[in-house]
Amino acid sequence: MQARPPAIFRRLEELEAKRAQLAAAGQVDPFSVQFDRPLSATEALWQGRPVILFGSNNYLGLSFDATCQEAACLAVRQEGTGTTGSRMANGSFASHRALEEQLAACFGFPYCTMFSAGYLANLGVIATLASDVVVLDAESHASIYDGARLSGADIVPFRHNDPDDLDRRLRRLGARAYGAPVVIEGLYSMMGDTAPIAEIVAVKERHGALLVVDEAHSFGVLGARGCGKAEADGVLDRVDMVVGTFSKSLAGVGGFATGPHPQWAALRLASRPYIFTASPSPATVAATQQALAIITSDRGAALRERLGGHARRLHAGLRDMDWRLGAEPGPVVAVVLEDAQRTLHLWHALLERGYYVNMMIPPASPRGLSLLRLSLSAAHGDEQIDGLLAAFDALRQT
Numbered sequence: 260m261q262a263r264p265p266a267i268f269r270r271l272e273e274l275e276a277k278r279a280q281l282a283a284a285g286q287v288d289p290f291s292v293q294f295d296r297p298l299s300a301t302e303a304l305w306q307g308r309p310v311i312l313f314g315s316n317n318y319l320g321l322s323f324d325a326t327c328q329e330a331a332c333l334a335v336r337q338e339g340t341g342t343t344g345s346r347m348a349n350g351s352f353a354s355h356r357a358l359e360e361q362l363a364a365c366f367g368f369p370y371c372t373m374f375s376a377g378y379l380a381n382l383g384v385i386a387t388l389a390s391d392v393v394v395l396d397a398e399s400h401a402s403i404y405d406g407a408r409l410s411g412a413d414i415v416p417f418r419h420n421d422p423d424d425l426d427r428r429l430r431r432l433g434a435r436a437y438g439a440p441v442v443i444e445g446l447y448s449m450m451g452d453t454a455p456i457a458e459i460v461a462v463k464e465r466h467g468a469l470l471v472v473d474e475a476h477s478f479g480v481l482g483a484r485g486c487g488k489a490e491a492d493g494v495l496d497r498v499d500m501v502v503g504t505f506s507k508s509l510a511g512v513g514g515f516a517t518g519p520h521p522q523w524a525a526l527r528l529a530s531r532p533y534i535f536t537a538s539p540s541p542a543t544v545a546a547t548q549q550a551l552a553i554i555t556s557d558r559g560a561a562l563r564e565r566l567g568g569h570a571r572r573l574h575a576g577l578r579d580m581d582w583r584l585g586a587e588p589g590p591v592v593a594v595v596l597e598d599a600q601r602t603l604h605l606w607h608a609l610l611e612r613g614y615y616v617n618m619m620i621p622p623a624s625p626r627g628l629s630l631l632r633l634s635l636s637a638a639h640g641d642e643q644i645d646g647l648l649a650a651f652d653a654l655r656q657t
């Protein structure tokens with residue numbers, strides 16, 4: 260008798276069958292788009308045609324900044340292509356330390372640890388901080404959930420952006436709430452809404468919990484210095500830890516954790532996602548140092564201003580056409596649609612017209628919604644935004 264194939268084979272075959280179905284229908288799979296290559300911060304070549312990118316996280320457009328590119332090239336020549344080791348072994352250079360100090364200074368905190376990805380920063384921070392229980396906003400990013408799982412602690416989600424529900428959950432935990440990490444995001448990347456951080460800070464202080472804010476999408480974008488939503492809300496000094504990534508406004512790859520408590524300095528000694536992986540490459544570190552210098556300079560403030568103007572332009576244009584939008588104007592504008600089929604149709608139609616956007620449908624989307632996620636970059640031109648608006652206008656009845 261032939262043995263049944265292992266369950267994992269069947270699961271993977273089902274996934275492959277779904278992909279093949281789309282391909283057979285002559286449709287591009289929205290989750291497997293492959294660009295020939297990027298052309299600029301806002302354009303890429305796709306199947307030989309230029310498309311305008313409204314689905315990246317290149318909020319300040321720094322991926323093609325000439326000074327960041329130059330810094331990366333110089334670092335490759337001087338320090339090589341990779342570190343070939345962990346920060347705990349041969350993979351720590353003066354430039355890694357310098358970037359950590361630059362990040363800590365940006366926040367005004369005494370401590371910062373760099374990770375090799377934003378994903379790893381969340382794994383490292385949450386798995387190390389959580390022992391008994393960890394409390395999460397229900398719409399947290401997968402890396403936050405994965406960090407919580409890795410910790411082995413009990414996971415208590417609270418209703419998205421709801422400080423009263425957080426208060427109830429912490430009250431129910433009683434003494435267990437004291438010192439428990441509460442993890443939120445500054446700006447939620449799918450709907451584009453932001454956290455009511457001041458209210459959440461007040462709640463966590465009442466219970467003696469520790470607030471971790473993932474500013475992945477708000478770093479570089481919000482706050483006078485670009486530190487994110489906690490800075491913008493004037494409560495940065497009351498947050499216990501900020502986690503961030505190099506992969507969005509900083510236009511590199513890597514992550515970081517920074518905070519006000521001197522005890523955090525030893526986090527790197529206890530964090531497996533920090534220890535058991537190679538450190539960021541010299542090119543990444545150098546480009547990120549330069550991007551960070553821009554973000555904290557007058558030029559950074561001007562880029563944030565420009566991004567804000569773009570957000571208002573796109574938001575107002577779509578609202579005037581009666582598209583249903585997920586949140587107030589911001590660098591992420593979510594267009595909420597009636598079902599997954601129409602969302603898929605519009606996604607294809609936009610790509611046909613030369614606009615790449617992100618598509619989110621259940622089960623990957625928040626609250627079972629089907630949406631097109633549009634993201635802006637300071638590098639966009641007004642004419643690119645107007646072009647996207649014209650495409651949405653043309654597609655209203657389709």
Ligand SMILES: Cc1ncc(COP(=O)(O)O)c(C=O)c1O
Pocket residue numbers: 376377378379381400402444448473475476504505506512513514
């Ligand atoms: C909120 C949030 N945290 C963390 C990450 C992980 O960052 P990275 O892509 O740098 O690993 C992401 C990535 O999309 C994110 O959206």
